[in-house]
Amino acid sequence: MGRNVSGAAKRATIIDVARQARVSISTVSRVLNERPVADQELVVRVRAAADELGYRPNAVARDFRRGRTTSIGVVVPDLANPFFTHVLKGLANDVRAGEHRLLVVDSGEDPEEEIQLVEQLAERCDGMVLCSPRMSRAHLQAVAGLDIPVICTNRSVAGLPLGTIGVDSAVGMAQAVTHLYELGHRHVGYLAGPQSSWSDARRREGLTSAAAACGMEVSVTVAGSASDAGFTRLPDLLREGVTGVLAFNDLVAVGALARLRELEVAVPGDLSVVGFDDIPVAAFLGPPLTTVSVPKEDLGRAAWAMLRQQMQDGEVASEQWLPSALVVRQSTAPHPKRLQSGAGRRDGRRAAR
């Protein structure tokens, strides 16, 4: 039993196994990698020797020699954000099926940390997925020079040889705005996300242009990506006199709802609230949250599909956008002072486009 009893009883290598089994190291390697070996007697001896010595192949040596790692790296800005963990779930499920394993790394929303991690990780992986990368375009360009297949999610990288897959949040946002408009709202507020978020920019754009199209007034306040930001910034919008609030994401909406409860503003009676992402808790809130649902797990799956193809044929730089869709629950209702026909619709799901 080659186990360390105490201290370092040096780990058995393929040479030790070969000696013990009285064969060459080539044969040991073949047996252990299930390559054809004619003499069954040899196979038996090798397996016995490996067992006896507690031999475990040195994976780093093998990766080194093969020039491949069978690992896929994933970089996310914040593992505590449910959006990313659901993308990861989709990825993990499909990757697990194959022979690769997923190595996840959290950049802590720090662009500098992010590029460093990416460069370190790239050396130890066969391919990478960068989830909503926060790094500068210049750094993304450096990533493109890393000669390893890379997919970016929710970040446009036009002109760079990186695969892109994202959610078309403009469409979902436009649906949300239209929904509020149809309910009679004429002045809405946006609890914006982090400045470094490309998705926030897209959502804000979508909101602004949809509102402009139907002549709605929009007030914006910068919140962030977590619930306390929504809790803190919500009053800014109330002061502006909005009757509907759209949040950068569901977490921010959760904070807004809590603040409204504290202020005894009834939702949806006095004010309508719309989230974004449709994280699991959204459906369980009081009231259940009207939100824009994005296919998080599909995003992960699609990223893996794209990455795998890129690893196979070496072709890069495709682009793919998944639809988002408004899910109407119970946090939105007709404008308090202006009842109208479109009111009272509940729990429907409207497909994007």
Add this chain to the structure above:
Amino acid sequence: MGRNVSGAAKRATIIDVARQARVSISTVSRVLNERPVADQELVVRVRAAADELGYRPNAVARDFRRGRTTSIGVVVPDLANPFFTHVLKGLANDVRAGEHRLLVVDSGEDPEEEIQLVEQLAERCDGMVLCSPRMSRAHLQAVAGLDIPVICTNRSVAGLPLGTIGVDSAVGMAQAVTHLYELGHRHVGYLAGPQSSWSDARRREGLTSAAAACGMEVSVTVAGSASDAGFTRLPDLLREGVTGVLAFNDLVAVGALARLRELEVAVPGDLSVVGFDDIPVAAFLGPPLTTVSVPKEDLGRAAWAMLRQQMQDGEVASEQWLPSALVVRQSTAPHPKRLQSGAGRRDGRRAAR
């Protein structure tokens, strides 16, 4: 610019750099690893050559040669569970400070998958943290034989040379039970977690013995670890006539709250609800959830501290338990039919022990 224009213009190695700089590979290695090199002229030439060739050292080769990886592996059952992501945050923050990087892997709550991932990961890391491992004790024993420092969280591994760090959930659970007792409740229900969870067993034990101590009746129904489980199983407990419900974790409590809203059972007026973990959303629910707070980030930090020490002095097998503490918010109130003096306490925090 050694970048691949298309196809594989083979990556520059240390040999190419040495040739270009007209020095030995030893010197290149020394310069690039910032070891003392006397002749500044050489340093300049090496840096220039490396730049010109776009040289990036092969990390796998270096890890192989050094016999170390500067990576720490972390295995979690489910990245979508906020509890684990917060433990990870604590870990990541402290690890980031040093020279190590964190490689996270999700076992999908599958014990078989878990042991496989652990064995693969162990070969590519200098140390590992297993968060709430679901694998059998026999498999844990195999892990102990992997001659790599390993810390387990929330799992007792008595007799095995693995570091253990966990949360003493029995204490927090006892506080929750006492809290309900003092509010006049005499029959409570438990929405239990997954069978494979060691923490659930501990919490259930804590609940049962605390309830027995004060003569309270307990009904148990097996839910799981996600909100829909709480939503689905809650009625089982109502049927038993409980006036207070304790959930395995906050997610399950969220589901229970949603079901109660649907059933128009007032919380806390008609029924009290207590969660576990104190995830961020707990404080933002309607009503804000009374729950047992566990020091998730501290758990991660402590795991890293223990692992680092184990990697330094090779000493293994310490044990450490962090306290949990009840946080009283607004989802608990006096038993509806039995008002009494202890009632109405709000928003206090009771330290463990």
Add this chain to the structure above:
DNA sequence: CTGAAAGCGCTTACAG
């Protein structure tokens, strides 16, 4: 102080 050489533990052409 720098360079030539050994060697980490494997896999895989190449001989026999």
Add this chain to the structure above:
DNA sequence: CTGAAAGCGCTTACAG
């Protein structure tokens, strides 16, 4: 079909 040998890209004793 199996074995002897080369070599992946580094780091680090060891010479000079």
